[in-house]
Amino acid sequence: MILVLKPGSTEEQRRELIREIENLGLKVHVSVGEETTIIGLVGDVSRINPYALSSHEIVANTLRVREPFKKANRMFKPEDTMIEVQGRKIGAGHFVLISGPCSVESEEQIVSIAHDLKKSGATFLRGGAYKPRTSPYSFQGLGLEGLELLKTAGKEAGLPIVSELMSTEVLDRFVEDVDIIQVGARNMQNFVMLRELGRTKKPILLKRGLSATLEEWLMSAEYIMSEGNEQVILCERGIRTFETYTRNTLDLSAVPAIKRLSHLPIIVDPSHGTGKSWMVSSMCKAALVSGADGLIIEVHNNPRSALSDGEQSLTPDDYAGLVPDLRKLAEFEGLRIEF
Ligand code: PEP
Ligand code: MN
Secondary structure, three states: OEEEEEOOOOHHHHHHHHHHHHHOOOOOEEEEOOOEEEEEEEEEOOOOOHHHHOOOOEEEEEEEEEEEEEOOOOOOOOOOOOOEOOOOOEEEEEEEEEEEOOOOOOHHHHHHHHHHHHHHOOOOOOEEEEOOOOOOOOOOOOOOHHHHHHHHHHHHHOOOEEOOOOOOOHHHHHHHHHOOEEEEEEHOOHHHHHHHHHHOOOEEEEEOOOOOOOOHHHHHHHHHHHHOOOOOOEEOOOOOOOOOOOOOOOOOOOOOHHHHOOOEEEEEEEHHHHHHHHHHHHHHHOOOOOOEEEEEEOOOOOOHHHHOOOHHOOHHHHHHHHHHHHHHHHOOOOOOOOO
16 A cells, blocks of 8 residues: 655654554555655555545545555656666666676686776676576586676776675675676575575666566565665566577566566666577667666677577677667667766
């Protein structure tokens, strides 16, 4: 349930109303907008008498929120959420590029890619240190050594870093070293991990699960937000369908749908979404125009010898050719370019 307050309500009146709601055993989420202030009720509202609240002198309107996600719901917060990381803004009209190799493989590899990306234009450097591989015999990532190398490359090129956390055992290291913590598709419903990430103050990049509905995905965001961390960035990375030509089916309709359902920023990953490097550029442009707040793109200096996901990785030259097109489109769409 949400309560829309009348304009001109005083701080003291609001505090009193919130106290009343909390006495009913509920939590509140307050969103102060330019025009209206909204109080969202979180918890079991089934026993609440909406008339008792709507008759309160500062309440203009009460609305039931049908969806199970609350803090992630746009009804709770009509304005877009903007997340700021090291001075770079994501969401609410700010468009970012997160780019880099699937896996960190060596110092030479990651540093060279980082410099190329910086030159072409990138907001963040990505690189996997822990890799969720289908086969236990495939390259699993360099672990903490990989994280160190990513950190070095990010510092040298002047790019904040993004990396995937696979186990809470190394959570403290990630909180210390990484600027945005990625939750991979396979861990989207690792609720224990989501709750722990909710207790940090780090921005979280939450990828959509392999077969997750929009509601399941937003409920995973809700797990993080319910613990107090509201800095969640969603990432559409393709879903399982009957189609096998592409690695996944990139669901670009998720972008406007999420924008309607939620205030959280959403970015798109055309690399995992298609699995084919030659499709990546066109899908990047389509994602931008669909209303996304950014892209995550795999780039490798030698895709053919990459230890993971080479077939879907752009070369630094491909990437350099794509960025000016993205700038033109971003300008056309009236976006603030953060790369
Ligand atoms: C990745 O970003 O390299 C990755 C493993 O992505 P996903 O979790 O979307 O498969
Ligand atoms: Mn990958």
